[in-house]
Amino acid sequence: MTINRRSFTMLAGITLTSALVSSVMPALAAGTLEAVKERGSLRVGVTQAPPWYSKDPATGEWTSGVGVSAGKAMAEALGVKFEPVEVTWGTAVAALQSNKIDIMFVLDATEERKKAADFPESPLLYYSLAVLAKDDLSVSAWEDLNKPEIRISVPQATSMDKFLTENVSKADIQRFPGNTEAIAAFQSGRVDAVCLFHPPLIAARQKLGSGKIVVPSPVKSNPTSAAVRKGDAEFVAFVDGQLKDYYQSGKIQAWYEEFLTGFGLDPKAAPPIIKELL
Template structure:
């Protein structure tokens, strides 16, 4: 397969962390390859509640991506094959034909140049706060008060949103999420704001605070990445993801993953947009 300089530049332009690897030529479509191989290869990385490996058994036993991957493999009559990757090299793994799909990758403009995504969203992240247990928070206006101290990562979407919607609050900006969470842990702020997945691990680690999606909710979709150009496989993913989402199965798997991670699902925002109020 001849790779032109233009094609390499296009892949490199897909963003930092996306390696300029040639797409592997394949005679058959992904669905045919999966059935011949007998396995559906799903990219996994230790990141509860999306993926979780049992340290005792070494098996990928929990996580939304694990549960959904197993269900999709079963629907094809094949085995679920977890392949360890990182968030940074998942795109390269797809391009190199090391995995067939990867759950919980956002369909950014940069990534769309390198891989394909189904039209249907896998789930929705919500802009949330991890707040003091005694801080009344239901709406953004509850936080828009003098004396309320908020932390966030500077120059991010969260920073822009808080600046616009909570201008009366004392917004303290930090280089990244770790520093913003540390400010909450030390009591320097009353709440830390970010899209809710990182706050799940923070709440689990700190053992304090309440996770709230203030209204009106601000949510963005996440997706499933697949190799570029296989429209039949992407259409199959789109149909499966859509059915799991509409039936509520996606939310059920998510809640099971949260419980396995040691969190009460009732205290965590849902990932179905229609359930976010």
């Protein structure tokens, strides 16, 4: 067989593709639970978004947040280490597909995401969509924001982004990689409001010292969940059982209140994240 430049390039491409596929296949073939135990760690997607995930700037360690607490509890249940892996809300599903993470907490089970990832039936927690707006901005309903002169920041490729696109399309919607960047746009005055679910806004308002948190009407409340790789029924069932325990035992609310207290906030002043307590 004669190998010319074109043939060599094709063979090299096939070899590279095979190598990439091979790096993902062992975990998929063995199943996530087996792969996690063999590796000795549960890889949890994390992104700077208090109160869900928070990195200690002094140490660079992911030390607090509801997602961090849930990840550590799940790792402990499996007898392995908690291994945080930095992603963004928009790249979390791709990170699951490419076998870079095993799970991502506080990810809404949208119809679009369900095509690429699996979600347990049990909710992780509930929250309401809200905005942190300028003090002088008049807003009580979503329609108040549906104007061309209103600038709103939001993390891209999220359920919040989808909601704004469908309900306040006339506004100037500015999309950012994550919560931190969206909040920074509000802090710098580049936008009039930032749209997130209410818990992160409580932490942001505390840090910024200005702005007002509004839950516009009609109120948009929904559950959030945890995403895992598609097609692994055993791992989905395990995660479902863990989330059910976190929710029904009140652990998820306790972790939330623990973060708020550590952040200098009174948990009693914040809406709960368990639906039955709302």
